[in-house]
Amino acid sequence: MHSIADSPLRTFLLKNPLIVLLILLVVGVQLSTGSLLTWQNMRGVLLDASVIAIAAVPCALLIIAGYIDLSVGASLALGGVVAGHVMHGSLASAPLAVVLAMAAGALVGLVNAVLSTVLGLSPFITTLGMLTAVRGADQLLSPLPLSGFDASFQFLGIGSVAGIPVPVIIATLVMVLATLFLAATPAGRHVYAIGVSREAAFLSGIAIRRIPFFLYVASGAMAALAGAVTAARLNSAPAGQLGLGFELTVLTAILLGGIALTGGEGSMLGVLVGVLFLGLLGNSLTLLGVTSFWQNVASGLALVAAIGITAATHEVRKRVAARRAQLSAPATGPAAPAASRPESAEIGS
Amino acid sequence: MHSIADSPLRTFLLKNPLIVLLILLVVGVQLSTGSLLTWQNMRGVLLDASVIAIAAVPCALLIIAGYIDLSVGASLALGGVVAGHVMHGSLASAPLAVVLAMAAGALVGLVNAVLSTVLGLSPFITTLGMLTAVRGADQLLSPLPLSGFDASFQFLGIGSVAGIPVPVIIATLVMVLATLFLAATPAGRHVYAIGVSREAAFLSGIAIRRIPFFLYVASGAMAALAGAVTAARLNSAPAGQLGLGFELTVLTAILLGGIALTGGEGSMLGVLVGVLFLGLLGNSLTLLGVTSFWQNVASGLALVAAIGITAATHEVRKRVAARRAQLSAPATGPAAPAASRPESAEIGS
Amino acid sequence: APASSAAAGPVDKILFDFPFTSLPIYAALTPQIQAEAKERGITVELTNDNSDLSTQVSNLTAKVASDVDAVISFPMDPASLENVASQYTAAGKLWITYAGDLEAQTTSLKFSFEKSGRMLGEAAGEWATQTTGGAGKVLVIEDQLTQIGRERTEGILAGLKESAPGLEVVSQQQGVTPEEGLTVTSAVLSSHPDLTMVLAATGDAAQGAYQAFLSSGRSETDAKTYVGGLDGNLPLMQAMTKSPDSIARALVTVKPEEIAPAVVDIAVQAGEGNTAPIDLPVYMLTPGTPELQSFITSFGG
Amino acid sequence: MGFGIRNLSKRYGATLALDDVTLDFKPGQVHALLGHNGAGKSTVIRCLGGGASPTAGTIEVNGEQKQRLTPRESREAGIAIIYQHLSLVDTLSVSDNLFLGDEHTSRGLVDQQRQRREAQEVLDRVGADFAPTARVSQLSMGARQLVEIAKALRRSARLLVLDEPTAALSPVESARLAALVDKLRTEGIAIVYVTHLLEEVVRLADHATVLQNGRVVWSAQMQGVSKADLVRAVGGSSHARQKNAPPAGATVLQLEGVVCGSAPPVDLSARAGEIVGLYGLVGSGRTRLLETVFGVRNRRGGRIVVDGVPAGTASPSEALRAGIALIPGDRLKQGLFSTLPASDNVVMPAIARLAAPFRKRREERGLFSQAARDLRLHPADPRLPAASFSGGNQQKLLIGRWLTAHDRVRVLLVDDPTQGVDVGARAEIYRVIRDAAVQRGIAVLVASNDPEEIVALADRCVIFQDGAAVADLDMESVDEASLLAAIHTSPTS
């Protein structure tokens, strides 16, 4: 439908402006420190980002469906603690540890699911309540930190396959599966429909409870998997310190990725960009040797700038599309693509 | 319109079920510990609740208008730090300290306002960014804690007028003013309109930016006032520790008070109940001697229970109203007041 | 056990990693370390861990490949940092554990948390024995979330029990900030109006307890009340100077001006091949302590 | 074998929306449902589609009696519904919407290619000129309606239910729809057709039923039934044009070369007491002009003069200060405060004007009851949330907002005033607009898709084509046929 040829790369970058910011950040910091793009450093960044991504993916799906899960920090710690206990138990086996950790997380997800989707309670406050409650439970389960695990378990956090760290492999797998799920399965389409309008989705015969139910369970299980990975990386599972504030990190990454809290829109590419941006931002500030309180100032402002640039590009994109549509489409034709409601810009939504 | 006499008290309680829970909590804990309702204890609870309420009131107004402010914890610390600096400066004067603290908070609010209402950026992420940035600034402003203030300043936190602690007086004043604002001024009504539909409000000629703009400024200023009060209570202003996690406490209290994150509904009575519930819950658990990990478990579950009971009562209230209407109204009469949208219940929202 | 004494060489740049950035001690300590290092021509880099374990690990990992020669790190969870420590030593850098011991470390700067807790507990017990015949009600404000917190709490409880077995610990509550100390103490005071002693695993929580006593109407110099905590806390130290009878009766703390040279020293010495650990003394501050004023100054007052 | 409802009742709180209603929907027949706003028409449909569960009675599907249906059961039974308020998912593509909840899959994955192909086929069938890959959020109201219809057709439904399908359509689109309905009837599909437009009933229906307060009050085969009979059965009065004396007031509104978007500049004026109709095809730019004058959209050039004074209209609130008010066209989205009580919806813009500085509740209540009376709002309960009113009554709430609220209004812009409003209230709305114009001496611009409405209401009519005002007709000499002719002639000829 485009009458003016546009380069797909340009369209892509206009759609994902954070990527540009990310590249600028990487180039700038690399030039001034010389150590950002070392394999050693990128490995650290990717490992951190992987842990966030594993939990952020199902969480992002929930947000697209119009729900939210704030309990991921506690589920992460739960995963670490359960895995740690298994590894210190009589049946110590890494696969069993992972499975049981994920089962425990799934259980938390199940409770969230029942509260939020079946009983219809406010997802925000129920998952916030669960965050506190599960955090308490984590500490009861393991008042003293568990540490010193088998190499087989540590492999999950520090091992590599074909030179690629295991957590990165897991995160990539999760991301690819989620992308496929969203784009290519009916349930994936339904996630968007539910997020836009539960009523419209219901009237289309969509299982408006089953899908978010399943996503909550997945969110709990994946957060716990992230916890097991973290415990394996650290070779320790301190219940009181694992995943503190993790829910906010995950949420920030998701929002940076252009996924709105109102639901109905977003992509896994966005999550990836958001996660990488957060990881690289913190890493860059450390490499640049910004002193500690200034780091907080800088990273807060960077968040604001990132979201501002995304919004501004969005605006530009709309204008460009509108202009192009005016040039190409006949005035009485159907509304031009991408030329959406000029008012909304004025309302400043 | 009611043909069956109903006691106004009963209607009130059905509308505000958390009050019932609150009363049950109070009675139960009082019976088992005997010390909840002592003046000494209630004074402590009220003082804590007052600090939360002062910041929660404008925050709740923002949420009703469909916005959010997550930076209140950092603004609180800022207020404490600025007030502390003034009290240690050459012009040490308690009123000046309060005014400058509030001005500093208002400045943070102003930035939030510009970002969220004028530029239209996502309020969630911009205020989250500001939380981090301002927290850094707080610590830069006062790396070492300021402490040991004049009695005139401490009066703000520990003084009493006619036997009523000053923070409680301030909180009451703030609450009364906000109630008046919501109920009796046009702008108060506009807050709801903006929260339900910005577009419809815009087309009705409502100042859809000015009102939230002002509320953001108020939110910053009030959080800083709460910070000055806290500093006065503690007789010190440790920048890194004041108001840690305060934003979540405020948000939880507001949500418990029945104010939805989607905007457009809620009352100051709700905020009051939410704030008191949170304060009494923590206090009760301490009085009961529940150990800290179990306290987390209990308070998380209590949150979930509270929101569950509110939702369940809501349901019951609708049913009762429908039944009563069936008995009393002619088949084609006007609908009963409380019977709202049964479909939505069918969709399971 | 020094894992890599081979990593000798002059130390030009050290990384000081103190994760609890929100604590006043962080702000008091860092400029002193920087000043001390500068005098010896050494640069200091700081991390910003925001009291978060995974941030600490990430930040340290990011610096493994940098040109720092030595890291002095306060591990939030010792076991979690073994891995990082061995990366540093493997890279030929010096790893100095601050307040703890790791297997992969070069050496360590020791503070005994258990011991300082015990010191406070014993002092409090002795005071109770002298003033109230060893009877009274105690609130312990503990910190169960960190390793050091747990050690301190154990020390306090053990010290109390040994020196004054007649004391009744009526409540143990979690709390580290002044606000938490205030809230918790107010609540316990209302179920135990005859509460006489509060011992806190942090000085900040003790300060909150002190304020709670005052606002409950207890006199600043009440002869039967005892507030004590671990770590320096400015307001409490200031209260101690105001009156010899202040209810702010004890703080067990290190001296920042001793830490700063020690931090630089141990790095330099390790660089020269001397990996003997340094044990830093702790001090008991009471209203009668003569150098109170110098402590106040070194805590930034 | 057929479809129907037996003794169906549905209660919403105190409202008995359906009261013992029995209807049969026969294959190959169009069954029209008529009745005032709030009579229960949409409720019948919600019960059929699984959007609401009946309080009593049964639904007959394929000869089976059911207590209630879920949306899925309903669809599987061959029922396809086009709801009054469209239920499309904005962020998805047209083809995603067409297959929502019923996707073609191969090996568990959505078969996009097949879906797009079939989507294209069914879009062609309804005469849509947009691609299956277009996002719904980019489509006009008319185009969205077509998507809904295509969605229903695609499922080879055996019972097709249309709830006021033409309310937002232009005459051309309506005609196209009518042809479609005729075609489907001959294919043996049973059709339920809800409308307020009696012409359509006469033209299309085989059987008609009138509901009133949830009860069947009239039901008959359509042979030999005239429009007048229907008017009587529905209980409305026909709104024959009442001619006013030609307005002789001073010019109140002048648009001088107003440029909106890419359209050519528009010149237009209206005098005190004058009602100017704006008529044209879908997308001819009327809404855009009204929104530009009201400050919703940026004006790219020209002047707007009210009472001789150039008016700044950078935003609606500025326009309101200059005395210009707009009743928007997409009222549910642009107007309704769905969770707020009815009274708030009506008095919202008036609150500030009445307040001094605190709100005057009594006056506000007065305004509401006045509007409720004038517009026959049902139920007239100020405390009921707007969302629980029937579609037509929601429209009334919004019309009431502007017709009562603003004393200072000099220019009233009205976009599609009677979309979805019943016959009786339609006459009331015309009367209220006319009274406002004449008695308060204000200038009114009315955009409409309904030639009958222009004839009934306007003193003058401006014809729009491609965003330009191409003709200015005096209504004395104009009827519906000539209006239709005017929009289909090219401006150059």
Ligand SMILES: Nc1ncnc2c1ncn2[C@@H]1O[C@H](COP(=O)(O)OP(=O)(O)OP(=O)(O)O)[C@@H](O)[C@H]1O
């Ligand atoms: N969700 C609801 N909650 C409460 N009452 C409702 C609800 N939906 C509809 N009603 C009431 O049921 C009655 C019938 O409404 P319905 O929507 O069926 O009317 P309708 O005939 O379709 O009217 P219109 O022509 O205005 O669309 C009305 O009185 C309406 O107020």
Ligand SMILES: Nc1ncnc2c1ncn2[C@@H]1O[C@H](COP(=O)(O)OP(=O)(O)OP(=O)(O)O)[C@@H](O)[C@H]1O
């Ligand atoms: N939301 C929109 N986004 C982009 N362009 C639009 C939008 N709505 C309308 N347009 C374009 O603006 C032009 C004028 O449309 P407008 O809605 O003003 O026409 P109208 O005469 O009011 O028709 P309608 O019968 O649809 O209300 C058309 O070319 C249309 O394609």
Ligand SMILES: [Mg+2]
């Ligand atoms: Mg209807």
Ligand SMILES: [Mg+2]
């Ligand atoms: Mg239009």
